[in-house]
Amino acid sequence: MLGRAANGVYWMSRYLERAENTARLIDVGFHLALTRGNKHSQDEEWKSVLTTTGLLEDYCARHADITGPQVFNYLLRDRDNPGSVLGMLENARTNARMVRNSLTNAVWETTNEGWMHLSELLSRPVRETNLGEVLGQVRRTGTLVRGALEGTMLRNEVFNFSRIGTFIERADSTARILDVKYYVLLPSAAWVGSSLDNVQWDTLLRSVAGNRAYSWLNAGAMDPRGIARFLILDGQFPRSLVFCYEKIRSNMAGLAKEYGEETGAHEILRATGTGLHQTTIEDIFEMGLHEFLQDFIGKTQHLGNAIAADYRFIE
């Protein structure tokens, strides 16, 4: 396939995943606003949502204060925001349109319809009353496109590039969410087991759609180390770092098989992936959670760049 088409499929999937992750962060911010009366901690939560998406600086350059509706409208539909959900869906759809011939009709149509529906919903300011509907539609679009890919695409290079895009984005996203909140998982004499801790841990798990799965596995008991282990090392949880890397490994293996050779990106992947598999949560806390995550984010970015170069995404 064309290098440009591989690039298009990869970024289509990354943008869809990113739109969905941003929607989930907004959902958590909103949920918190409903459950915590304290204005200061609400603002803090919206601020951390902006930090996680990397848009805090841009937001502050445009707005004097942080209020819920202002933040979620900025994140969802602000034309000047380069990372808005609407902008990302448009990017996903533009990429899909560019590589339309590599996609099945089902994949193209679900992407196109999702974009059509959301650009209609987002053509007017979003209020608290219809925020849930909008966020639900973003999630549904991601789910439908992934389902269409899974159900209709040949398991060839196109499929592999798409999946690699999804899981690189997801690994990056989970790591960033954790990194912005890493301090809540650090041992702290004053707060251990307090109800504020519980709320913060729950918020963190919700940000990656892991609150129910975690409770399930741990019979409702919360502890910071267990949460960190779950989000980083649990191979069953589909947003954990280990899970994402396992998926990238399998799709990269698919490419090597189809093309008859490995590339430099395979070696980088092997090095990072093996390190991740062999590490324990104790090692991670010893190294420092923040340092570990920073290192992971850098390596994932490096891997993404190597894939783009090795498969000639651009000239």
Added chain:
Amino acid sequence: MTAAGRTNYDEMLNEDGSVRPAYADFRNWYDSQDKAWLKRQDAEAERFFRRIGITFNVYGDDAAEERLIPFDMIPRIVTAREWRKLTQGIEQRVRAINAFLQDLYHRQEIIRSGRLPVHALRNNEAFLAQMIGMTPPGGVYTHIVGIDLVRTGPDEFMVLEDNARTPSGVSYMLENRETMMAMFPELFTKIPVRPVSDYPRRLARSLRACAPPAFKGSGRPTVAVLTPGIYNSAYFEHAFLADQMGAELVEGSDLRVVDGRVAMRTTTGYKAIDVIYRRVDDDYLDPLSFNPDSVLGVAGIMDVYRAGGITIANAPGTGIADDKAIYSYMPEIVEFYTGEKPILSNVPTWRCSEPDALAYVLDNLAELVVKEVHGSGGYGMLIGPTSSKKELADFEAKLRARPDNYIAQPTLSLSTVPIFSKEGLAPRHVDLRPFVLVSPEGIDITPGGLTRVALKKGSLVVNSSQGGGTKDSWVLDE
């Protein structure tokens, strides 16, 4: 421009209101349908088009970046007998166009013989000096031609325009048929309509038959469709055709010259292309030979072309054959190269470069249609009968300043075909663009084509960029 007060030919109804044979079966079916149901189907068609993304982009219209070409669900129907005569005329004309191009870029016999004045060629930007002495692979210049026809009477089809560069619209021919078959399957069991769906297969075969000398493989020649990209108004069509042909859809940035071949950048390295169906204009094809600022083309492709490393479809420089200044000479051109009288006639045309013609045009401006010689898409033209005094005066000034930039034609009384309107069937003016494929194996005309329809009552402008719509076009089987 309106044809009010004129008697134009209606393709469905005789003058006494009875139904012509071509539409008899269709009318029977239509009359027995529930009109409310038909209205729902009509609305359904639009949703269908939008979901699958058949849109076109309008230049200079930011708000509605992607628009649908309105689709009218009443088919335009041509009988087997009418079609037979049409195809003979089209084949003759396309054969002549290719012979004309071969001659213009070589010995120029037609000019030596005095049948075409040399000034028609001189200072004509559509004539490409880079093509002089060059014979394309297989001797084919125009692999794909769209001939725009208008009808003025029972047996009178005229050629309004020859599209010999990169005619578009064929995807609408195909999608309109798909839509009709999905909406009204039983119609096709009742009425013998000749299929159009194998056009992409025929196109692929036709293009592969023109492989360049450098192709020596035992397999099939590699075909790619070159598009300017997703913001081009016809991008949907480019993607659609590539997909249906099983060809790669490439952009200029995917291509470069490698080892004397034009090659595309794949995930595993550069791979040579044999035939490129380019949907970018000559001017953008090669920054080394033409417009140096172009990023849509491939640097060096013309050198590869001259060395026999690639087939470019259509060949560069074919625009000289559909140039409006040349158009008026087409009857002479057909006769010169085929030795026969033209089967299809031209629309009478005044060349404003000629003083007598200019004087006539200026005197009769309000009755005429005046077109820019190099314009297209219905832009830059004057439709006398519907223009205001001020518009006429403004245009007259332009005409006097640069008479050689214009031609003029009478306001034709175009035939009408019914559309589905709120008030039921209503006649509207139409044209027809059949699609013609040329290869060393012969000339292949798909039975049907694109019918464009002026949806506004009385309007004669059918261009999609100016509010026109399209219809499914049926050629009945014998």
